[in-house]
Amino acid sequence: xxxxxxxxxxxxxxxxxxxxxxxxxxLARQYARCTTCHFSPTGGGLLTPYGRSLTREELSTxxxxxxxxxxxxASGEQAFLFGLLGNRLGKLSLGIDLRPGRLEVAFPGGNxxxxxxxxxxxxxxxxxxxxTVYGELGRQPQREEDARVDSFxxxxxxxxxxxxxxxxxxxxxxxxxxxxxxxxxxxKPLGLDTSDQVYGLELSxxxxxxxxxxxxxxxRADSIIDNDGTRAFVGAARVQFDLSTRTVLVASxxxxxxxxxxxxxxxxxxxxxxxxxxxxxxxxxxxxxFQQGSSGAPSYVLVNETSFEVFRGIWLKxxxxxxxxxxxxxxxxxxxxxxxxxxxxTHWNVDLSHYRDKGRSNDVVVKTTLLQxxxxx
Amino acid sequence: xxxxxxxxxxRRIAPALALLALLSPAIDGxxxxxxxxxxxxxxxxxxxxxxxxxxxxxKTTSISGTVGVADGSPAALSGELSVDLSTLDTGIxxxxxxxxxxxxxxxxxxxxxxxxxxxxxxxxxGTSTFRGQTAFAGTLLLHGVRRPVAGQAEIRSEGNDVxxxxxxxxxxxxxxxxxxxxxxxGVKNEVQVKISLLVTPAPAASxxxx
Numbered sequence: 201x202x203x204x205x206x207x208x209x210x211x212x213x214x215x216x217x218x219x220x221x222x223x224x225x226x227l228a229r230q231y232a233r234c235t236t237c238h239f240s241p242t243g244g245g246l247l248t249p250y251g252r253s254l255t256r257e258e259l260s261t262x263x264x265x266x267x268x269x270x271x272x273x274a275s276g277e278q279a280f281l282f283g284l285l286g287n288r289l290g291k292l293s294l295g296i297d298l299r300p301g302r303l304e305v306a307f308p309g310g311n312x313x314x315x316x317x318x319x320x321x322x323x324x325x326x327x328x329x330x331x332t333v334y335g336e337l338g339r340q341p342q343r344e345e346d347a348r349v350d351s352f353x354x355x356x357x358x359x360x361x362x363x364x365x366x367x368x369x370x371x372x373x374x375x376x377x378x379x380x381x382x383x384x385x386x387x388k389p390l391g392l393d394t395s396d397q398v399y400g401l402e403l404s405x406x407x408x409x410x411x412x413x414x415x416x417x418x419x420r421a422d423s424i425i426d427n428d429g430t431r432a433f434v435g436a437a438r439v440q441f442d443l444s445t446r447t448v449l450v451a452s453x454x455x456x457x458x459x460x461x462x463x464x465x466x467x468x469x470x471x472x473x474x475x476x477x478x479x480x481x482x483x484x485x486x487x488x489x490f491q492q493g494s495s496g497a498p499s500y501v502l503v504n505e506t507s508f509e510v511f512r513g514i515w516l517k518x519x520x521x522x523x524x525x526x527x528x529x530x531x532x533x534x535x536x537x538x539x540x541x542x543x544x545x546t547h548w549n550v551d552l553s554h555y556r557d558k559g560r561s562n563d564v565v566v567k568t569t570l571l572q573x574x575x576x577x
Numbered sequence: 578x579x580x581x582x583x584x585x586x587x588r589r590i591a592p593a594l595a596l597l598a599l600l601s602p603a604i605d606g607x608x609x610x611x612x613x614x615x616x617x618x619x620x621x622x623x624x625x626x627x628x629x630x631x632x633x634x635x636k637t638t639s640i641s642g643t644v645g646v647a648d649g650s651p652a653a654l655s656g657e658l659s660v661d662l663s664t665l666d667t668g669i670x671x672x673x674x675x676x677x678x679x680x681x682x683x684x685x686x687x688x689x690x691x692x693x694x695x696x697x698x699x700x701x702x703g704t705s706t707f708r709g710q711t712a713f714a715g716t717l718l719l720h721g722v723r724r725p726v727a728g729q730a731e732i733r734s735e736g737n738d739v740x741x742x743x744x745x746x747x748x749x750x751x752x753x754x755x756x757x758x759x760x761x762x763g764v765k766n767e768v769q770v771k772i773s774l775l776v777t778p779a780p781a782a783s784x785x786x787x
Contacts, residue, residue, distance in 0.1 A: 230633040230668055236762055250760040257671045327761070363630060406630030408765075445624075445634050478668060 224377055224483055225507040225515060228475040229258060230445040233411065234378070239293070239325045239334050241404060241413065242371065243378045245353060246295045246323040246334070247576075252278040255576075256546040261513030263546035278546045281577055293325045297338070301572040308564060317347075318572060332357045332367075340394055352397055363406040370397045370421045373436035374404075374413035375452045376485050377471045379505055381553070385521040385535065386485045386503045390467045391456060397421045398434045411440040423459070432464070433457035446475040450485075463492035469501070479509035489526070496527030513543040524560075531561040549574045611645040611655065612705035612778065617738060619774035621660050623747075628763040635676065639664040640772070643779050644697070646705035654715075657695035658774075672759075680754050681720060693718040699730065708732050713743065720752040728770075741774040 226237065234243030237251030247255065256263035256278035263277060276283050280294045299318035305311060321338020335354040339347050355369025372378070376386050382394050400417025418424065419431035438452045450471040458464040469487030476482075487501040505519040517539040525531030536556045543549040555568040619640040626632045639661035644654040663683045667673050677683050683690045694715050701711035714727040728745025749756065749766050757764040 231631070233627075233629060233631040235629050236627065236631065248761060250762045253671075253760055254669075258669055361628075408626040408630070408632050411630060442631060445632055 224379065224473065224505075225481045225509075225517075226254075226258075227446055227448065227473050227483075228478055228481045228507075228509070229254075232440070232442045232445070232448050233406070235406070239327070239332055240353070240371065241357070241365070241367065241402070242374045244372075244380070245336065246293060246325050248327075249279075249293065252546075259513060260543045260546045260549075261511070262544055282547065291326055291328050293327070295323045296575075296577040297321045297323065298575040298577075299572050301570055304569045306567045321352075323353075330359050330361070332359075334369075348395075352395060357402075359404070359406070365404040365406070367402045367404075368400070370399050371402065372397050373400070373415040373417070373434060373454065374402065374438040375436050375454045375467070376438070376450060376469050376487065377473065377483050379483075379503070379519075381519075381537070381539075383555075384503055384505075384519070384537075385501045385523040385533075386469070386471075386487055389499075389501065389523055390454065390487060390489060391465075392454075395422060399424055400434065409442045411438075411442075413438045419459075429460040430462055432459035432462065448473045452487075458492060463494075465489065465491040467501075481505075481507045491526055494526050497524070497529045499526040499532070500524045500529065515539075515541040515543070517541065528561075532559075534558050534560055547576055549576075611647050613643055613645040613656070613780075614705075614739060614776035615643045615779040616641050616658065617775045617777045619772065622771045622773075623665075624769040624771065625757075626765040626768070628765060629761075633667060635665050635667045637661065637664040637666060640774065644776075646702075648704045650703045651698045651700045652702035652704065652707065654697040654699070657693050660692040660694075662690060662692055675757070675759060680757055685721070688718060688721040691718075694726075699732075702732070708734060713745075717747070719747075720754050722752045724751050726770075735775065738775050738777045741776060742772070743774075744769060744771045746770075 224243075231237065235241055237247055237254055238244060239246050239248055253276075256276070279285075280289065281296075298320050300315070301318045302313070302315050304313040317339070319338060319340060321336055321340075323334070323336040323338075325332060325334045333356050335351060337349070337351045339349045340352065351370070353371055355367045355371050357365060357367030359365035372392060375390065375392060378392075379387060382388055382392070387393060398415065398417035398419065399421045400415050402413060402415045404411065404413045413436075415434070415436040417434040419434060423431040433455075434457070435455045436453065438450065441449045443449055448471075450473075451469075452471070453466065453468045455466040456462070456464060467487050467489045469485055471483065471485035473481065473483040482504070484504045485501070489499040489501065500523070502522045503519065504521075505517060507515055507517045509515050517537070519535075519537040519539070521535040521537060523532045534557075537553065539551065539553045541549060541551050551570075551572045551574060553570045553572075555566075557566045557568070558564070618638065620636060620638050621640055623635040624632055625635060637660060640658060642656060642658035644656040644658065647653050647655060662681050663677055665673070665676060665681075667676060681689065694717055697713055697715035699707065699711045699713050701707070701709065710729065710731045712727065713730045714725060716723055717726045726745045726747065728743060730741060730743040733740050747768050747770050749764070749768065756766065
């Protein structure tokens with residue numbers, strides 16, 4: 201039984217960790233909003249030209265010194281394909297994301313290791329006069345041997361100069377803090393994995409010190425396309441208060457309605473992020489997950505991610521994570537996650553992650569090590 | 578002019594000279610012995626709201642100056658406070674370069690290199706011993722342009738020194754500064770200036786001269 205659980209956990213991680221995407225670490229640089237660097241209001245995905253420039257100027261060790269073109273120039277190192285197309289793209293932004301990786305999973309009685317292509321996708325966005333049209337086409341590993349090519353995110357959005365906005369299409373609902381690691385306990389277990397986008401409508405208002413995002417959807421995008429009986433209403437609300445330029449409080453709620461197959465469930469959470477010094481960002485999120493028909497305590501999630509910039513372009517992350525079982529607060533899993541992220545140049549970085557997942561009721565320990573090369577062209 | 582004429586003139590202006598002689602110490606004292614305060618240390622933070630939402634802060638600790646507080650209602654501050662704009666730090670090197678070189682143009686000359694606050698009047702303060710909150714008005718020299726500013730201040734004692742907290746809004750275009758924009762992200766036109774100062778009583782000029 202222990203061995204089977206371990207294998208399941210390992211396989212789950214196999215189709216898993218893809219760090220190096222959204223960067224809530226940038227709270228340390230006074231960036232409390234995803235939209236400064238990403239087209240998506242929920243973060244991750246294609247970088248805006250500003251985000252690309254910041255990647256070169258602030259994130260990479262040597263990017264700034266290796267280009268004679270200004271950081272704002274379309275022919276600079278940070279631009280699409282190293283600026284090969286110059287100004288020809290106009291207001292169209294493109295990005296290619298490739299993540300070859302090496303995964304090793306060790307569990308009681310065995311181990312598994314393999315080379316794999318975590319992600320391979322191309323994303324495009326067109327932005328003008330407050331309107332954004334965004335689309336991504338890519339390949340993601342879904343199961344052990346199976347990869348899927350699809351458009352996981354596509355939407356059209358608008359934001360007025362007064363900060364009122366909407367978007368409609370396929371996207372991840374806004375909830376909590378979107379850590380770059382989508383296997384984090386405040387993402388995948390809560391229904392915020394890489395393929396958990398909804399078809400829906402998001403309304404938002406952003407101000408100097410707050411951000412409100414409300415999402416309503418007839419269901420997960422895949423459940424609508426596949427018509428597999430899991431289709432159900434999804435609603436989400438996220439409110440962010442910027443207590444200072446480096447201190448953020450986020451309250452969130454997420455609800456999945458009852459479908460033909462699944463009971464309804466929901467989550468509510470609070471997240472707090474702060475950056476006491478320029479090189480350090482500390483995020484902590486706590487969530488409670490409820491499920492219809494489940495007696496006893498909800499499932500609790502507590503995640504901390506502490507990121508420290510050891511040297512320009514070298515980040516160390518430590519993340520203790522706890523998730524209790526539904527109805528059993530003594531059950532669940534405790535995780536230690538460690539990550540070393542090296543960003544020598546603008547368009548590529550190397551990421552080494554190690555996870556130690558321990559079952560709280562059965563003491564089964566699964567150790568996962570993932571080495572990735574992230575090419576962002 | 579004959580000696581007699583000189584004597585007559587002296588007789589005429591003697592009372593005026595005597596009065597002037599009597600008054601001169603008082604005038605001298607008024608100028609020199611107005612309670613003065615010198616900046617021990619301070620911080621200026623400029624809260625800049627972004628066009629995409631959120632804010633960032635630019636700050637510096639390079640603020641200096643001495644002000645005298647003349648009794649009156651409102652209390653008027655003589656002297657000025659100067660902020661070295663070349664030391665403003667946004668936390669990001671490229672943004673620092675843009676701020677200093679492209680927008681504030683600190684290399685253009687003395688009136689661009691520093692921001693100077695002068696002619697401050699504290700609405701509720703009548704004397705230098707005032708402690709509490711008050712509205713204030715003054716003149717800000719920035720980017721070579723002098724404009725009136727007005728805001729709120731709080732003054733409180735910290736031992737023998739005095740803590741001054743002041744804030745006022747500032748419209749960027751009032752000072753002829755180009756709208757900060759970079760790759761689709763900009764700073765809104767109105768920013769908030771927040772000043773925290775620890776000032777210490779400065780020796781009066783007459784005392785210092787001894």
